[in-house]
Amino acid sequence: METQVETRLGGSLPVPCVQELAKESLITVPPRYICADQEPLHAANTTLLPQIPIIDMRRLLSGEAMDFELDKLHYACKEWGFFQVINHEVSTSLIEKVKHEIQEFFKLPMEEKQEYWQQPGDLEGFGQAFVVSDEQKLDWGDLC
Template sequence: MSDMVSKTVSRQSTNMSSNETFAETEEAPTYAPSIPVPNVQELVREDPLQVPQRYVRDQEDRPKDTDMSHLSSLIPVIDLSLLLMGNEDELNKLDLACQEWGFFQVVNHGVTNELLQKMKDSAAEFFDLPLEEKNKYAMPSNDIHGYGHAYVVSEDQILDWSDALILLIMGMEKEALLKLHKQLVHGYRMNYYPPCSKPDQVLGVSPHSDTSTITILMQDDYICGLQIQHKEEWVPVNPIPNALVVNVGDVIEILSNGKYKSINHRAVANPEKARMSYVSFLVPHDEVEIEPLDHMVNPQNPQKIYNKVKYGEYLRNSMKMKMEGKAHTKMAKIDTIA
């Protein structure tokens, strides 16, 4: 396994913080337990035609045959180099993207193609390991970091057609968000979606919004699997080579008093090819209190629709639930508005 993944997984497998802010002997915070479930990659290796009943969705939750790919070209593409130059048109474009879509793709972001490819190669190397090697980094019984499946809260829950490696990296010191977050937590998740003989009956990841501030996703360049919910339709996010997908998380929705939306999204399976995705979650520190910013309560939006919530409590409560759309955001909404 490559050094980049190996060192990070080894550090997380001991449940220790990687930042000097935490004492050498102090454990990083835990988040939520998840019930162990079968490894999907191994199920497919043993029998490519098998789709156990635990993965089969109810009829109303299955991917539909309706093709909404014509809407993919409408998903905003933001040129980060123009934003950095203060281009007002690009800034307005970003504003509308966060209001109307909650998702956009970023080009000219400054991350080298070589680094992006190295991340993909490292993740692929991990998932190619024998199961006994991957299981050395299995999720502990009381947390969701490591190799396995998150958000599994009951034995009769319908499962996602994917496996994941989740890493938690504490204490990113980036000034842009530091004032709001005091200390950033960076979560990194690599998803592996094996091919599925019955892709119309399963979902790679259940519909959900992200509990993050923002989420940054790198897709496989030529396999589409991500779909976002837009005006009650599921719209595929067609990959743009070397672009990054960015989406608004629940924290931004709360801070903006609902002006910017964290949007439901899901992943679908491919009948022929495995697909991987690489996701970075930027989230506040546990003790930070999140509420609508004063200037976001204005004549156009005169009433607060969210309570003040302590982020750590909000995050852990959401992790105790199965992924079910935006149901977890009700915990933060003011009762008279919810």
Template sequence: MAKIGGSLLVPCVQELVKNPMLVVPPRYILIDMQSLLYEESMDSELAKLDFACKEWGFFQLVNHGVISAFLEKVKKKVKGFFNLSMEEKKKYWQHPGDVEGFGQAFVLSEEQKLDGAGIFSMITLPVHQRKPHLFPKLPPSLRFSLFVLDMDLQAKSEN
């Protein structure tokens, strides 16, 4: 029988994520913010970003300069948002024809199959693009965390 190729044995991703990780193993990192900033690596990193968005619908961004402890704090506050009662979450409901807010993304017809996952989507920067029915009405601790994150990202982009 002819051999058609070979592969090294590697851990199954589902098994890896069963144990808490502080960092993603380097071989699983897809998009590196620092590589997007340098001309010599920008094109290849943009190609990876394009592929991740089109083929997977998500990606992990590393080397962005935001402190991990702060990201964990924001993640906890976002989780708190999703644990609010439906009555509270409806205050952030998407407006017709918009994808920002709480609800489903990109529903284009009444017959469309839905994935069952609720989302909350919101533009925070630039400030003038924020929707007045979303950001100012967020629970104060989440709004403050997003504000601090925005200020940190703005400062980094200006340097």
């Protein structure tokens, strides 16, 4: 029987930590992480792969190009669920510091990371977001 979570703004069911699963001597990837209906991506054909949407913050905030950039942002959110942001004016040093801190977090022992584990029905914290069913396919990665 499938379990579902009542969600506020995209709350999530708890799922196992992928880093911990990867430490086990798995012979195969657990079925919940395999999307059989998707074609595998081949590195040799990168020119044929769709390009990640790019959102230009300068254009998004400008009068002339704002509508076009808003349409791109809407499409990226609706069809992709993510996008790359350019011309955001966040310093490279801050981006590198955040990247370093995230890497350090993922190096922590599981006991320490569990202090930040997502609570059922919430999006904040360590784990996977938007898990609404026990039957749902999962990403092979943890988020913080």
